[in-house]
Amino acid sequence: MKKTEELVIQALKSAARNERMKHSVQQSTELYPLLLKAAKRYVTGEKRQDAIPIAREFIAKDYQISIEFIGENTTDLLECQRAKDEFLQLIEDMGTLAMKQTVSFDLSHIGLSVNAELAYKHLVELAQKANQYEITLMISMEESSKTSDILDIYKKIASQYSNVGITLQVHLYRTEEDIQQLIQYPGKIRLVKGAFQEPIDVALKRSAELNERYLHYAEQLINANHPISIATHDEALIQEMEQRQYFNQPNVEIEMLYGIRPDLIHQLKAKGYRCKVYLPYGSEWYLYLCHRLAEYPENLFLAVADIINPSMLIRSEDY
Numbered sequence: 433m434k435k436t437e438e439l440v441i442q443a444l445k446s447a448a449r450n451e452r453m454k455h456s457v458q459q460s461t462e463l464y465p466l467l468l469k470a471a472k473r474y475v476t477g478e479k480r481q482d483a484i485p486i487a488r489e490f491i492a493k494d495y496q497i498s499i500e501f502i503g504e505n506t507t508d509l510l511e512c513q514r515a516k517d518e519f520l521q522l523i524e525d526m527g528t529l530a531m532k533q534t535v536s537f538d539l540s541h542i543g544l545s546v547n548a549e550l551a552y553k554h555l556v557e558l559a560q561k562a563n564q565y566e567i568t569l570m571i572s573m574e575e576s577s578k579t580s581d582i583l584d585i586y587k588k589i590a591s592q593y594s595n596v597g598i599t600l601q602v603h604l605y606r607t608e609e610d611i612q613q614l615i616q617y618p619g620k621i622r623l624v625k626g627a628f629q630e631p632i633d634v635a636l637k638r639s640a641e642l643n644e645r646y647l648h649y650a651e652q653l654i655n656a657n658h659p660i661s662i663a664t665h666d667e668a669l670i671q672e673m674e675q676r677q678y679f680n681q682p683n684v685e686i687e688m689l690y691g692i693r694p695d696l697i698h699q700l701k702a703k704g705y706r707c708k709v710y711l712p713y714g715s716e717w718y719l720y721l722c723h724r725l726a727e728y729p730e731n732l733f734l735a736v737a738d739i740i741n742p743s744m745l746i747r748s749e750d751y
Contacts, residue, residue, distance in 0.1 A: 442629070458718065469742050470735035471717040474691040474724050475502070480522055483713035484529070489748040491531065495701065496685060496708035498534035498570060499526070503541040503716040509550070512543045516554040520561055527565030534597075535562065536570040536710065539582055552585050559593040566595070568620065570661075573599040575628050576606075576635065583610060587617065594618040597659070601626030602646045603635040611649055620659035622687065623649055625666070627723050643669050647676075654681050661708065663687040667696060679705040692724070694751045709751070 458464060468478075476483040480501070487497045501518050519542065523535055535558075542558075543550030555569075562569050571586055573579065579601075586598045597620035600607050604626060614621060625642060626635060636642045646669060653660040662673065665688055678684055685706040688697045701707040712720060725731045738745055 458715075466739050467721065468717070470738045471721040472742070473734065473738050473745050474689065474712070474721060475717045476690065476711050476713045478713065478715045478717075480518070480525065480713060483711055484525060484531075486748050487526075487531065487533070487711055488529070490709050490711070490751065491533070493701075493748075493751060495697075495751065496533060496706065497531075498536045498687065498708055498710045500536040500572075500710065500712045500714075501541075502712045502714040502720050504538040504574065504719070505540050505545050506542070507545045509546055512541070512546055512550060512554065516542045516557060519558055523558065523561045523565060523567055526567060527561075532566045534568040534570050534708070536572055538572045538574055539585060540574055540578065544578065544581060544585075548581050548585060552588060555585065555589055555596075556592075559589055559596055563593055563595050568595050568597060569593075570597045570620070570622055571599060573601050573624070573626075576601075576604055576630050579604065579606065579610075583614070586614075586619070590617040590619045597622060597661075599624055599663075600649070601628075601635075602649060603630070603637075603642055605634065605636070607645075607649065611652060615653065615656050615658050618659075620661055621653055622661040622663050623653070624663045627727060643672075647672065650678060651676075654678055654684060657683055659683050661685050661687045663710075665689070665693045665696070667693075670696070670700070674700075679703075689724070691745075698751050 476486045483499050487499055490497050499522060501515065501522060503515055506512050506515060519535060519537060526533060539551045539555070542554040558569055571582065573582065586596070589596050598614060599622040600611060600614070602623060602625050623646065625646060636645070650660065650662060650673065660683060662678070662684060664670065673679065679686060685708050686697065686700055687708040687710060689710045690712065697707050697709065725735060
């Protein structure tokens with residue numbers, strides 16, 4: 433990777449975690465609407481009512497979908513409760529529409545940043561409601577400092593509810609051991625490379641070795657007949673897994689983010705593979721946008737284009 437690209441990636445990841453910068457953007461009557469135009473490439477809107485119609489369009493095209501009310505690191509008790517209530521209403525709305533799909537979320541959005549007991553209490557409420565409607569819950573993974581708490585909560589809930597899944601980050605060294613334990617639980621495992629900036633003694637950088645680890649873990653889960661979501665946009669990695677016939681297995685689905693490589697997931701679905709699109713909504717899009725730009729710095733050019741000419745944005749009809 434070029435040094436300039438590395439500097440851009442580091443800057444964007446730092447910006448994602450800069451609360452002062454985030455607050456300034458949210459309070460700015462000039463910056464907020466401008467950056468929201470760029471964010472709309474990757475988020476369905478700021479409200480649940482924006483996400484559900486788009487989700488139904490994808491379902492009509494035979495895609496699976498995963499909806500998330502984005503947010504994390506919520507330290508205010510009332511805000512945690514409000515987030516939990518929003519997820520409950522999302523599940524209710526999806527259930528009423530017979531959308532037997534997936535709801536994704538960060539545990540730090542519903543209480544983990546306050547304490548683990550609150551996060552678990554709220555998670556039980558969500559799991560009970562989702563179980564009524566045959567909806568799957570997918571717990572997202574966060575910074576490595578939270579991994580142990582997240583997995584402890586997952587193991588506790590997964591022993592009661594099989595409709596709860598967990599995300600694992602391939603770049604963390606600890607995943608080798610974690611996957612051996614989690615394969616014993618029934619919930620789907622979503623496999624991602626890992627987007628967070630971590631110390632070199634905690635995680636691998638993007639590399640050929642990281643791709644080999646991804647293939648290794650995917651093969652482990654497939655051979656164990658464990659439900660798995662292959663969540664990546666890496667075309668070379670996807671081609672290798674396709675060549676190995678991973679996507680032909682009944683326990684495998686391919687998941688991609690809304691607004692990224694619609695052409696690729698469309699091609700994969702046309703081949704008969706199970707494909708899922710992740711559809712986030714909410715006003716906490718700042719961090720999410722920073723991560724999308726950091727993953728592929730050339731997306732900065734798209735962000736500028738989207739701000740100037742929003743008509744160029746990707747829509748569901750592009751899939």
